Amino acid sequence: MASRETDAVKEYLTDLVVPHKRCNVNIIPDHITMLHGTKNKQQISRKRRAHKQNTLTRKQYAELGLNTLPRKQLKYEQILPLHKLWRGYIKEHLGLREGEQVPQLHEKRYDEFSRQLVKMDLHGAKLRVLQSKCETLIGLNGICVMDTKNVLKLLGADDQLRTVPKSECVFGMQLGNMEFTIFGQHLNMRPAERSVKKIKSCVEPFM
Template identity: 30%
Template sequence: MPQKDETQSLTQALLRRAHSPDAADRIHSDKIQRRPLFLKPSSPPPSTTRGARRKARLEKKKRAKALKPQPLSACERRKLQLYRLPREGQAYSIFTPLSNLWIGYIREILGTELYNGGRGAAAKLSAADFHGAEVEVSRSRCPSRVGVRGIVIKDSRFTFEIITRQNQVKTLPKEGTMFRVYIPPPDATLDQKPFCFEIHGDQFQHRSSDRANKKFKHHFLKKL
C-alpha cells in the first residue's frame, strides 16, 4: 500500500509541474486512476481467430448446401416427364390465348418494322421467343410435313413441338425444314396484309434462351 501512495504522489508531483494543482488532480483522477488496463490489447478474442473463422465458413456452406436443393439431372427430368404434355392438356383451344399473347408480344418487338420489314426486323425475329407462335411448314425434305400448321408449345434446340387444330401434338425437326409465320395486322378493319416471314430451321438450331445473345451470320443454305 505505501508503494501505491508513493507512485500516486510521484505522478501528481510530475503533473503539478506542468498544470495547476486542480488540473493535475483532475487529470490524475480521470486519465490515470480510472483508466482501464489491457494486458494484451492486440490479441483478438478466441472466436475471431483464423481457425474459428474457417470453421464458421465451412459450417455456413454446409447449412446452405443442405437447405438448397440440387438441380435435377436430364435423366431425372425425363423420368419425371416434366416436359411431357398430359393427354387432358392436348387441346388447341387451351393454347389459343398463348398464341394471342405471342402476337401482341411480337408486334411490340417489331414496332414500325411490322409493315416495312428489313434487316432490323430480321435481327429482332431471330432473337425472339417463339413459344405461342403459330408456324406452318412451307418447305421440307420430308414432303409429308409440308402444310403442317400449329402453335409452338415447346421450342427446343433441334425441334419445334406444336399442337395442330386437330388437337394433335407433333414434333417437327428444324434441320432441313423451313417454317412460315403470319402476324395479323393490329387493326383488322384496315385493308392490310398480314406480315409474313420464314424461318430457316438449319440456322435456328439453338435454344430460345441462347438465341437472345447470338449474332446470326450469312451462310450457304442447301436447297430444300
C-alpha cells in the first residue's frame, strides 16, 4: 500500500516538471514520507539516536558536577546584579506597574496573580524563611542561586551558601512595598515543570 502511494506521488511530482527535464528528476522516498506527515522506522530510530547523543543523562549531569555550586567562591556582592535583573523580570511576569498594589482576596484577578507568583523563576529572588519544621532554619535569608526539585540554595549577606528544603518551609519575599508569603510545598518541583503546571490558588500575598 505504502509503495503504491509512493509511486503515485513520484508520478505526480514528475508530471509537474517540464518534459525535457523529467529524466533528471531524482525523488528520494524518505522525502515522500515526510510529505505524508509520517516517518518510517528507520527515520524515527535515526532521530532517537541523534537525540540521545546530544543530551546528558541525569547521572552524567551529576558526575560532571553541574548540579552543584562552589561554596567558598560565591560572593553576595557578585550576586546582587542577578537580583536586580530578577526584580525587572518579576514585575513583567506579574504585570506590576509602579505604585500598584497586590490584588485582594475578593478581587477577580487574585487567583491568576497567585498562580503566576508560584510559577515564577526564583533565581535571583531574595527569600526569607518565615516558618519551618526545623527551628534552625527560621530566619535564614539570602538570594536564591539554585532552584532544584526539592531544595533552594540561598546565598546570605555573610557569603554563606545554605541549602533549604522547600517542603519544610514557608518563605517570605518582598518586592517594593509588597510582601508575599509562599508555601514551599507548592514549589516542590523543578522550575521548568512548575512554569507550565496547572496550579491551584496557594499563595497568600499581604501588605
